Amino acid sequence: MMEMYLLSIIIASIFIIPFALKTLSPYFWVDVLYLRDLLRIFVTFLSRRRRRPFFFVLDRFLEQTAAHPDKLFIVFENESYTYTYTDKRSNKIANALQSHPGYKAGDAVALFMGNEPAFMFTWLALAKLGSPVALLNHNIRTKSLLHCFNCCNATVLIAAAELKEAVEDVLPSLIEHGVTVLLMTKHCDTPGIESFSDKVDEASDSPLPQSLRSHITFKSPAVYIYTSGTTGLPKAALINQNRLLIALAILSSNGVTASDVIYVNLPLYHTAGFMIGFIGSIETGSTIILKRKFSASQFWDDCRKNNVTVVQYIGEVMRYLCSTPKRENDKDHKVKLAIGNGVRAEIWREFLSRFGNIEVREFYASTEGNVGFVNYAGKVGAIGRVNFFHKKLFPYTLIRYDTERDEPIRDANGLCVESLKGETGLLVSKITDIAPFVGYAQNEEQTERKRLRNVLKKGDLYFNSGDLMRIDKDNFIYFQDRVGDTFRWKGENVATTEVSDILTISDCLKEANVYGVEVPGHEGRIGMAAVTVKEGSHFDGSQIYNHVVSYLPSYARPRFMRIQNAMEVTGTFKQMKMKLVEESFNPGCIQDPLHILDDHKKSYMPLTAEIYSCIISGNIKL
Numbered sequence: 001m002m003e004m005y006l007l008s009i010i011i012a013s014i015f016i017i018p019f020a021l022k023t024l025s026p027y028f029w030v031d032v033l034y035l036r037d038l039l040r041i042f043v044t045f046l047s048r049r050r051r052r053p054f055f056f057v058l059d060r061f062l063e064q065t066a067a068h069p070d071k072l073f074i075v076f077e078n079e080s081y082t083y084t085y086t087d088k089r090s091n092k093i094a095n096a097l098q099s100h101p102g103y104k105a106g107d108a109v110a111l112f113m114g115n116e117p118a119f120m121f122t123w124l125a126l127a128k129l130g131s132p133v134a135l136l137n138h139n140i141r142t143k144s145l146l147h148c149f150n151c152c153n154a155t156v157l158i159a160a161a162e163l164k165e166a167v168e169d170v171l172p173s174l175i176e177h178g179v180t181v182l183l184m185t186k187h188c189d190t191p192g193i194e195s196f197s198d199k200v201d202e203a204s205d206s207p208l209p210q211s212l213r214s215h216i217t218f219k220s221p222a223v224y225i226y227t228s229g230t231t232g233l234p235k236a237a238l239i240n241q242n243r244l245l246i247a248l249a250i251l252s253s254n255g256v257t258a259s260d261v262i263y264v265n266l267p268l269y270h271t272a273g274f275m276i277g278f279i280g281s282i283e284t285g286s287t288i289i290l291k292r293k294f295s296a297s298q299f300w301d302d303c304r305k306n307n308v309t310v311v312q313y314i315g316e317v318m319r320y321l322c323s324t325p326k327r328e329n330d331k332d333h334k335v336k337l338a339i340g341n342g343v344r345a346e347i348w349r350e351f352l353s354r355f356g357n358i359e360v361r362e363f364y365a366s367t368e369g370n371v372g373f374v375n376y377a378g379k380v381g382a383i384g385r386v387n388f389f390h391k392k393l394f395p396y397t398l399i400r401y402d403t404e405r406d407e408p409i410r411d412a413n414g415l416c417v418e419s420l421k422g423e424t425g426l427l428v429s430k431i432t433d434i435a436p437f438v439g440y441a442q443n444e445e446q447t448e449r450k451r452l453r454n455v456l457k458k459g460d461l462y463f464n465s466g467d468l469m470r471i472d473k474d475n476f477i478y479f480q481d482r483v484g485d486t487f488r489w490k491g492e493n494v495a496t497t498e499v500s501d502i503l504t505i506s507d508c509l510k511e512a513n514v515y516g517v518e519v520p521g522h523e524g525r526i527g528m529a530a531v532t533v534k535e536g537s538h539f540d541g542s543q544i545y546n547h548v549v550s551y552l553p554s555y556a557r558p559r560f561m562r563i564q565n566a567m568e569v570t571g572t573f574k575q576m577k578m579k580l581v582e583e584s585f586n587p588g589c590i591q592d593p594l595h596i597l598d599d600h601k602k603s604y605m606p607l608t609a610e611i612y613s614c615i616i617s618g619n620i621k622l
């Protein structure tokens with residue numbers, strides 16, 4: 001299958017290159033170089049797929065360890081660990097786990113931990129034991145935490161010591177289901193939670209036999225990464241071994257090598273931190289400078305201190321970096337490449353002029369999706385570029401979309417309509433053998449919602465990215481917006497229905513329509529809810545505040561509430577959102593009472609014109 005594609009690329013390029021040379025596109029050479037990289041990635045991938053016994057990401061790590069045992073792999077705060085140490089430490093974790101009666105090799109395990117070296121050691125240990133790993137977001141609590149834990153059918157939960165209270169909140173349910181709960185600490189008094197670090201320290205560091213992994217194929221689940229989808233609670237996107245093997249190429253295909261030092265400051269439970277930062281570095285054999293949490297004020301000092309050459313970003317990271325006070329040594333660093341997604345054109349320009357000549361590789365990809373782009377030409381503002389070969393391999397297109405009805409526009413034959421150049425459309429990508437859509441664990445309904453049928457031909461099947469894009473006359477692709485029921489805030493996706501489900505189980509609210517509104521000077525959209533109050537009840541700001549804080553992570557909490565007498569719905573009883581989004585949170589224009597979440601007063605307080613103007617002028621930070 002793959003070989004056929006490869007062959008067709010090579011043949012096509014022989015015919016196309018002389019033609020393209022004649023047309024002299026200004027981007028001709030970058031396109032050719034990209035094609036060369038694509039080919040190289042393919043060849044490496046194919047040769048690995050043929051190896052027996054099977055070759056997985058773990059095997060690449062073992063290769064790197066053998067190749068340079070004493071090289072630093074992870075630097076974290078004042079600690080640093082070589083490849084060999086990492087290998088041995090993960091052996092210890094694996095051996096300790098294997099001798100635990102509550103676990104057998106191959107069982108799914110949930111990892112509940114922030115960014116720290118133990119996260120990586122534990123993941124490698126579980127890979128050695130042939131266990132799929134669910135990467136739980138360490139910000140989630142109570143109901144959401146249980147839901148995420150239950151999606152992946154794990155029998156063991158391994159948690160960081162500082163998350164003990166969050167684990168205790170859900171402990172009765174875990175115990176009821178016979179889950180083994182291990183805490184990364186040397187001593188624990190809570191019945192039902194066992195200390196694990198002490199057992200790891202005592203365990204042997206001898207390698208684990210490969211036979212433990214002999215049942216694994218390329219289709220076996222490797223990790224579950226949670227994404228906030230269009231409806232309901234977070235969904236576990238299944239990343240299989242094949243996909244992880246492809247992810248190895250992400251940094252290397254952008255020119256990163258063993259001599260690079262990568263600054264990983266994004267959460268490891270998300271795709272960017274895990275697949276690009278961690279897995280990508282395993283391929284290149286680089287050193288990772290791991291940061292517990294992104295800090296704009298420490299960013300460049302960390303880079304200088306550690307001779308960082310590659311940084312990862314999301315839109316917010318770039319914006320926060322640009323809004324720190326200017327310093328004389330802003331350009332004094334060794335960073336040559338920034339790789340990430342979501343940076344706005346104006347911030348991108350400011351970043352370059354302020355921090356020097358850094359190559360920005362903006363890309364587009366989703367955790368579960370089957371299409372990705374990278375802006376290899378450095379065109380400011382674009383997320384990628386239409387490339388003939390890429391499009392042949394991964395057929396995708398933009399189709400016209402009705403944002404008010406929240407569905408693709410269809411013609412008289414019931415087929416979708418492709419957008420013209422320059423026109424905004426919904427990105428859809430054909431589901432094929434080499435571009436599969438695996439879907440979500442134990443959630444066929446949500447998986448089906450991301451499938452789109454009868455797109456260009458009767459009976460065809462596409463992945464619905466949920467993202468609106470535009471392609472310009474030079475074939476650059478620009479991200480425009482998300483459709484439907486999610487918005488992004490502080491780098492996290494927020495599912496509006498998840499939030500509204502939580503709001504409507506509070507004591508005084510009857511209905512809630514949740515959406516995101518833009519705030520000047522901020523990336524993404526901040527949460528807002530239009531709500532109605534139960535009959536005989538009243539809007540109790542502090543009760544709602546307590547409810548929201550105990551159920552939702554901070555980025556998902558609605559910052560503004562708009563109290564309505566009745567909720568507007570469409571003919572099909574879908575809640576109207578577009579008008580509310582446009583009206584935003586300006587008390588000067590909205591008759592309904594508005595409230596703002598106030599963390600100092602621990603309540604939702606009336607939103608006055610004065611507070612509003614402070615937000616708009618940037619005097620109140622959200």
Ligand SMILES: *[C@@H]1O[C@H](CO)[C@@H](O)[C@H](O)[C@H]1NC(C)=O
Binds near residue numbers: 078079
């Ligand atoms: C790192 O610093 C902490 C205090 O900040 C100290 O407790 C710890 O022992 C240090 N670790 C190493 C490896 O130096």
Ligand SMILES: *[C@@H]1O[C@H](CO)[C@@H](O)[C@H](O)[C@H]1NC(C)=O
Binds near residue numbers: 107108153155442
């Ligand atoms: C859940 O795990 C158990 C044992 O680990 C297995 O027997 C069962 O088939 C799994 N169920 C699903 C839905 O994956």
Ligand SMILES: *[C@@H]1O[C@H](CO)[C@@H](O)[C@H](O)[C@H]1NC(C)=O
Binds near residue numbers: 305306307
């Ligand atoms: C960074 O590079 C400088 C000069 O090349 C070198 O002296 C220094 O030891 C390096 N620092 C680290 C942490 O590698």
